[in-house]
Amino acid sequence: MVTYALDVTIADPAGAALASLAGARALVARAPAAERVADAVRNEVVEGRLRPGGRLPEQALSHALGVSRNTVREALSQLVAERVLVREPNRGVFVAVPDADAVRDVYRARLLIEPAAVREGERADDPEAVGRLRAAVQEGRAAAARADWPGVAGANQHFHRALVGLAGSERLDQQMALLLAEMRLVFHRMSGVREFHEPYLDGNDAITRLVEAGERERAAREVASYLRTAEAQILAAFADL
Amino acid sequence: MVTYALDVTIADPAGAALASLAGARALVARAPAAERVADAVRNEVVEGRLRPGGRLPEQALSHALGVSRNTVREALSQLVAERVLVREPNRGVFVAVPDADAVRDVYRARLLIEPAAVREGERADDPEAVGRLRAAVQEGRAAAARADWPGVAGANQHFHRALVGLAGSERLDQQMALLLAEMRLVFHRMSGVREFHEPYLDGNDAITRLVEAGERERAAREVASYLRTAEAQILAAFADL
């Protein structure tokens, strides 16, 4: 091992081979505790095991996850910043309960970003990026075949992440991940996840084909109309609750 | 005081008037300590008093700001999530040093969001939203007249926030605030802030006039070309450093 590292150094005086190991640092140093707690809680929330409006007492989490209350606190703060949780001063943090306004706001953002990513994205003809679209479509079909409706919902989210991925911006990807996490909270307030997501399987396929064919303008319009009907449908479901 | 609250309740049984006070909660409960620390540090950074690459030892901050190290830690985590700071495990947190890749990534995001907001924003003909554009233009001119170049840079940022404000989405506004904070770090790595921002005073004015005239398509194109030249200029400045 030591010998091997030495060889590499000698064979490559400029150190380029060593530089390629820089990314490995993330692997050797395990994720900080607060990060892991945040991931765990976020998972429980988006997976629906913690209901919107539900409370997250610090001590309970501390005990359940085997970390100190301070660490829990750090994790919760991060999730509040992500809008997954809401903090009410001196009362605690709760799973966010998105209202109709939140839905409208999220869709206003998505309606700007997603069609634009399809229309002008720098990676819209990069086979790898487009491949992720196709993969998400197939993932959705497979889940539907198994009658795995949460799986269909997940695939749908992957599809929309792949759409934004066409833009080729890490920062946009990250932002979209937040918006989609919020959307999962919205879905958990609605019933009938199946009826909601199923019709979009074909739509996603159609959009993917358009992108693959380089018909970006038409694909973008399709995405926009997709989003508009989804928003209307969700708002309608919210109206009677 | 008590009597007054009582009167309101009686005069408005539905509680609509009380609902309007919900926002006041934020005023009665002062901002949490971690938040204030984060704001303070972020200010120092974007104001340029803390140089990119500079280190932020926890103990020093704790002592300087009169809060515990735990609180400092919470604030730093938040700023890391905002990409203003970077954490190197077991080494500390540092002011981020954006590289050319970061610049490209930020501009890819801005180039999608800003023109789209101008072209399709739901508030693009709302006088209040458009007024903020005009206000930012005047702020910039006033600052230039005083030879206050950091002021010009600030006004420029206000202008771009106002552009995104045309979309009418809180979440997009917030995202743009992060992108612009990162841009300030970029500027602090460059010299000649004056030469950089001054030419855009007229450009902003022109864009504002187009928006005011309802020429949204042309305004959007103008914004896009604005962003492209700015990016090229910044990347050129980065090339020789």
Added chain:
DNA sequence: AGCGTATGGATTGCTCAACAATTCATCAAG
């Protein structure tokens, strides 16, 4: 019953002190 007021427990917000693990500079040795 209806309404204002204690009272006490539970929880949050924050601090302080401690300790293992890690990094880094220094310095000695090969």
Added chain:
DNA sequence: CTTGATGAATTGTTGAGCAATCCATACGCT
């Protein structure tokens, strides 16, 4: 001039503790 040891400084994380706040309950009065 690299290797290894030594030690100081800093981070990561824990635990205990306390004031402030909230909330449910009980109490008292009308």
